[in-house]
Amino acid sequence: MSEYVILVHPSANRVYAAASPALLRAELAVFGTALAAELSGIEDVELGGVGYVRFTTSAPLGERDVALLSNLSSLYALFELEGDVLRPVTVTPLAKADSDLLTIQKYAGKTNESFTKLLLNVTLLATADALSDKPRYLLDPLCGRGTTLNQAIMYGLHATGLDVDAKDFEAYEAFIKTWLRNKRVKHTAESGFLRRNKVRLGRRLDIEYAFTKEDYKAGETRKLAFFNADTLTTDEILRANSCDVIVTDAPYGVQHGSHREAGLQRSPRDLLAAAIPVWTRVLKPGGALGISWNTTVLPREELVAILQKAGLDVREGGPYDGFVHRVDQAILRDLVVAAKPAS
Secondary structure (H helix, E strand, O other), rough: OEEEEEEEEOOOOOHHHHHHHHHHHHHHHHHOOOOOOOOOEEHHHHEEEEEEEEEEEOOOOHHHHHHHHOOOEEEEEEEEEEEOEEEEOOOOOOOOOOOOOHHOOOOOOOOOOOHHHHHHHHHHOOOOOOOOOOOEEEEEOOOOOOOHHHHHHOOOOOOEEEEOOOHHHHHHHHHHEEEEEEEOOOOEEEEEEEEEEEEEEEEEEEEEOOOOOHHHHOOOEEEEEEOOHHHHHHHHOOOOHHHHHHHEEOOOOOOOOOOOOOOOOOOHHEEEEEHHHHHHEEEEEEEEEEEEEEOOOOHHHHHHHHHHOOOOEEEEOHHHHOEEEEOOOEEEEEEEEEEEOOO
């Protein structure tokens, strides 16, 4: 048996910082399903007046397990605990780009970057090929100003986002083009109108890039697309069974989401009931969908019922019951993960 402790990353957001240890415990338990060593005994401890999250493994962590745990959303440092001695473990987080990609943008309503990473992590771990090294395709069908898209870039994923708000589209286009130029990342960027069957659905931004000139010349590139379009047109824009993972932060009860039918949908319940079957059609068999939402406007059991009606297998119980946390007085956020059957 081996013991380890994690120093939780200090968060600039006071409310999220208070929730971080509990969220890390739940996230760590989900990661435990993918480790070679059996993980147990996850708990908060205080050592030398400093708070840590402690856990036990059936064998010392190998290189692969350390590499996986290095991507925990709130991990600041990892130590092996031997008696009263903390021995630092070198972490190797997957980071294809500089962290300012995640932190430069500041605007009202931005989802905390650590929580976005957590949501992506637990959703990826629910896919049939969670540990695959092959390039995978991410979709955020309510992407706002691109926090999830930026985390996908950090992980080396192909990424596609949809959002109906033209201002969000324009803000993200300006940001990502400037960031790529400033970082001297080899890329091409094209923007224009989005049409299907001669009908104009909105606007589009298509970027292809690589972080080294060698990869770019060899064709080892990644693609980033942003469609300024209604999320209910997702299956008109994208091919069926084309996305490995869908990750989105649902609206918290404000004007957002879809222009179809009875005007702009204000109800997260109505929006998700209409959108989830559409999103499911573009999700690959064996892929997974992760949604965070405000439980004060949509009870968990209702969202689970919507996902199950769409034919998805919802992950429930154990660590999946440990992600609910307070964002502000009106928002109690939770997440749910569901997988599309492989056959």
